[in-house]
Amino acid sequence: MPAVPAVTLVREWINSLEDLVGAEKPLALGAFRRHPRSPASGAFAVLSRVGGTRGMTAEDGIDGARISASIFAGTDEMAEAAAVAYANAVEALSGAPAVMGDARCLVADSVTGPLLVDQTDSDRDQFHYLVDATFHMH
Numbered sequence: 001m002p003a004v005p006a007v008t009l010v011r012e013w014i015n016s017l018e019d020l021v022g023a024e025k026p027l028a029l030g031a032f033r034r035h036p037r038s039p040a041s042g043a044f045a046v047l048s049r050v051g052g053t054r055g056m057t058a059e060d061g062i063d064g065a066r067i068s069a070s071i072f073a074g075t076d077e078m079a080e081a082a083a084v085a086y087a088n089a090v091e092a093l094s095g096a097p098a099v100m101g102d103a104r105c106l107v108a109d110s111v112t113g114p115l116l117v118d119q120t121d122s123d124r125d126q127f128h129y130l131v132d133a134t135f136h137m138h
Contacts, residue, residue: 006065
């Protein structure tokens with residue numbers, strides 16, 4: 001089975017979650033493929049595919065895309081809250097398949113994080129957490 005455009009599909013799914021994305025929500029600015037140039041106040045995620053597997057068995061046609069979400073915000077508390085809310089939304093996909101664009105996510109598992117990324121030696125003024133998960137899609 002060919003890979004699905006998992007980053008695009010997961011980004012669209014995140015941005016559709018009204019209890020996660022929007023004004024006064026944990027991940028206020030939503031998800032992006034690249035770091036936005038001038039993000040407004042609020043937390044946001046930058047997604048990337050960091051691996052995965054194709055097909056749990058030879059004939060099942062499932063793409064197990066490993067997606068890393070880098071979550072940024074202006075305060076540590078805001079970044080952590082956004083990372084926790086995102087991790088909880090991903091965990092909720094276990095046992096509750098979701099339509100993501102033209103694909104269907106059967107389950108998300110192997111969630112790691114939220115993990116704080118130490119940026120004290122950088123010039124970035126944002127706090128950064130990572131949440132990685134494998135999305136099994138077809």
